[in-house]
Amino acid sequence: SVTELGAGAFILCENLTNVTLPNTISSIPYGTFAGCVSLKKIDIPSSVKTIEKEAFSMTGFTEFIVPDSVTTIGYQVFSDCENLVKVTIPKSVTTIGKAIFEGCSEDVTIYGEKGSYAEKYANKNDISFKAISSGQEDPSDILTGKTIAKLNVRKGPGTKYAKMGTLSKGAKVEVITKLPSGWYKIKYKGTYGYVLGKYVKLNTPQQDEKVIATGKTTAQLNVRKGSSTKYAKIGSLSKGAKVEIVSKLSNGWYKIKYNGTYGYVSGAYVKLDSEQPKPGEDEKIIATGKTTVSSLNVRSGPSSNYSKLGILTKGTKVEVVERYSNGWYKIKYKGSYGYVSGAYVSLDGSKGEVIATGKTTAGLNVRSGAGTGYKKIGHLNKGTKVEIVTKLSNGWYKIKFNSSYGYVSGDYVKLI
Known part of the structure; x- marks a missing residue:
């Protein structure tokens, strides 16, 4: 029967993990859940139209889905949510306040419809954006698989939503988004639908992935199906176990070889073989440059999920000893080493000699970094010639552009 929540109603409830709101309220007021650092799940009813300023500031969400009923998102709604990397904003939202991700990870991405207000907001504020409808998905984001049983397709991610149709056992599916609830958003009959993910077997890579680094675990470590603790555990590694890494992800997790296939572990508990120099031996400087922003965080590892060691002011000289596939640099810092985002470092003498040329095999987005999480800065038509200056270990190319x-x-590039 509750019809209204007061401002800051649950502020600093640090042990609150799960909330279900009644369908008798129309807004989530100022600071309602601010400081609820353990809050990772909330059921917001379709009666809610407004999420007011700082409502979810300093909460524990890694992903957040704004319901289709909401029209207004307030100032700094998700500020200082350090683990937040994905926010889905529907086309119903027509007002978004300033700095909604103030103090958040640099990897945070808005997911929404092409042409929506959410996309305009992302572009205006230099926030990564990914289209999840209107047929605009980046082909490299789409996963494929087959159903392992007869499966209902629904209009939303849950059995309470209306059934759109049925897929027979063994039917091919194209997965657009894997939701935290375990449901998948899929392409279906020219539009989109939702299926329960446990009845879909996703395709595994058709070829062995190249090992880009090796290391050892620093503690007993869970191996999971995906790159966060929300994914199912598929095994564990004892302390000191050797790991072969095939991909370093932007959230600090590693994709590794495991029991003849692949798994994911937190990089915080893996010491890379190349991570520190041998006693008395300094790491070789591979590049130098200067910072391009007023303040650049130096962290203890190669992503914004790691703790902050300090700040570099604009124009500070940096000495780079290693580059990572997620765009981060390992640099010399205060007699030791630290890590910074390469997006905010201009390398000296980076004239970019062309090492190869090629042609695009499809329409292809050009991004500001080496991954689909980076901002789109342009587009190349099929058959466009490209000049490649660097081939990165994650399969992406740095090219000359504009x-x-x-x-x-x-x-999507054929070398010539």
């Missing part, structure tokens, strides 16, 4: 540089997926 008198500067950009990044494209190498899967």
Whole structure:
């Protein structure tokens, strides 16, 4: 029977983990859940139209789905949510306040419909955006698989939503988004539908992935199906176990070889073999440059999920000893080493000699970094010639683009 929540109703309830709101309220007021650092799940009813400023500031969400009923998102709604990387905003939202991700990870991405207000907001505020409808998905984001049983397709991610149709056992599915609830958003009959993910077997890579680094675990470590603790555990590694890494992800997790296939572990508990120099031996400087922003965080590992060691002011000289596939640099810092985002470092003498040329095999997005999580800065038509200056270990290419540089997926470039 509750019809209204007061401002800051649950502020600093640090042990609150799960909330279900009644369908008798129309807004989530100012600071309602601010400081609820353990809050990772909330059921917001369709009666809610407004999420007011700082409502979810300093909460524990990694992903957040704004319901289709909401029209207004307030100022700094998700500020200081350090683990937040994905927010889905529907086309119903027509007002978004300033700095909604103030103090959040640099990897945070808005998911929404092409042409929506959410996309305009993302572009205006230099926030990564991914289209999840209107047929605009980046082909490298789509997963494929087959159903392992007869499966209902629904209008939303849950059995309470209306059934749109049925897939027979063994039917091919194209997965657009894997939701935290375990449901998948899929392409279905020219539009989109939702299926329960446990009845879909996703395709595994058809070829062995190249090992890009090796290391050892620093503690007993869970191996999971995906790159966060929300994914199912598929095994564990004892302390000191050797790991072979095939991909370093932007959230600090590693994709590794495991029992003849692949798994994911937190990089916080893996010491890379190349991570520290041998006693008395300094790491070789591979590049130098200067910071391009007023303040750049230096962290203890190669992503914004790691703790902050300090700050570099604009124009500070940096000495780079290693580059990572997620765009981060390992640098010399205060007699030791630290990590910074390469997006905010201009390398000296980076004239970018062309090492190869090729042509695009499909329409291809050009991005500001080496991954689909980076901002789109342009587009190349099929058959466009590209000049490649760097081939990255994750399969992406750094190319010459519009008198500067950009990044494209190498899967859609044929070398010539």
